[in-house]
Amino acid sequence: MIAPDGTFGSRALRFFFMHLGSLVAVIVYFYVYGASGYSEEGLRSALTTALIVKSGYMALAYWYGEHKHFDFGIWIMFAVGLVAIYGNVAPLVALYRLYSAAILFVTLGLTALVPPALGLEPFTYYFARRQLPAWQLKTAEFAAVSRVITLYWAFIFFAAAALCAYGPLDWRFTFLYPNLLVFGPGISAQWWLPPLYFKLFPAALPQTIEPLLMGMPMAFNAKSAGPVRATIQFRVSGSEPGDYWLRIADGKCESFEGIAERPDLTVHTPDTVWLRIAHGK
Numbered sequence: 001m002i003a004p005d006g007t008f009g010s011r012a013l014r015f016f017f018m019h020l021g022s023l024v025a026v027i028v029y030f031y032v033y034g035a036s037g038y039s040e041e042g043l044r045s046a047l048t049t050a051l052i053v054k055s056g057y058m059a060l061a062y063w064y065g066e067h068k069h070f071d072f073g074i075w076i077m078f079a080v081g082l083v084a085i086y087g088n089v090a091p092l093v094a095l096y097r098l099y100s101a102a103i104l105f106v107t108l109g110l111t112a113l114v115p116p117a118l119g120l121e122p123f124t125y126y127f128a129r130r131q132l133p134a135w136q137l138k139t140a141e142f143a144a145v146s147r148v149i150t151l152y153w154a155f156i157f158f159a160a161a162a163l164c165a166y167g168p169l170d171w172r173f174t175f176l177y178p179n180l181l182v183f184g185p186g187i188s189a190q191w192w193l194p195p196l197y198f199k200l201f202p203a204a205l206p207q208t209i210e211p212l213l214m215g216m217p218m219a220f221n222a223k224s225a226g227p228v229r230a231t232i233q234f235r236v237s238g239s240e241p242g243d244y245w246l247r248i249a250d251g252k253c254e255s256f257e258g259i260a261e262r263p264d265l266t267v268h269t270p271d272t273v274w275l276r277i278a279h280g281k
Contacts, residue, residue: 026074069111081093128146136211152189152193163178209274213246220248232248234267235266237268239272244258
């Protein structure tokens with residue numbers, strides 16, 4: 001995985017792998033196929049070129065630890081198309097020639113649904129590991145909201161596939177409307193869907209010490225705190241030992257792992273004791 005060193009280069013590389021890299025081979029495929037006049041020979045050339053590009057990208061992504069579910073799904077889509085071409089599977093070739101855009105979105109929808117159906121982690125975990133603190137990934141609430149987001153994205157992908165299938169020769173149905181769907185209600189869901197979910201299904205207090213302490217800023221009442229400034233250190237012992245600290249300043253509360261410099265208050269506690277206090281026991 002790319003080290004989060006905060007430099008422009010590392011941020012740009014991370015952005016490329018997270019949001020753009022998987023699309024390179026797709027763009028190559030549709031460009032080559034379109035330039036050929038959508039002929040069968042053009043389809044063969046487009047699938048071959050795209051599979052080579054995709055294989056090269058996946059090797060690079062593996063090198064950086066940035067491979068993800070969609071890379072495998074798209075690679076399989078190109079590979080299946082080539083097998084159909086060279087195996088003279090006429091019905092499948094006909095589908096690729098007319099419904100390539102729909103096949104792409106069906107592939108993305110299946111890539112979202114199949115892994116969790118097989119007991120594997122959904123595609124959302126890849127993005128979460130690169131955007132959320134590690135402690136959040138250990139909570140039951142994260143697993144629950146990830147399942148909801150996965151199902152939501154599957155719906156978006158299959159809806160986009162239906163649009164493509166409805167008008168396979170109309171650029172509005174194969175490009176404009178599906179992309180508006182993905183980049184509108186799809187991408188924006190990361191900001192409104194989790195808050196909506198937790199409004200409908202409020203999160204329970206964590207049952208382990210790390211998310212309990214690291215999640216304290218989420219329950220912080222800025223109005224009650226007013227202008228208070230404080231640094232509070234927690235030194236936790238027991239079966240889940242650790243060091244955590246809170247910084248309260250300017251109406252905000254932030255949580256960190258490790259040892260704070262010159263804390264105003266240090267709390268020494270066994271993990272089970274603080275959990276029982278937090279749960280009112």
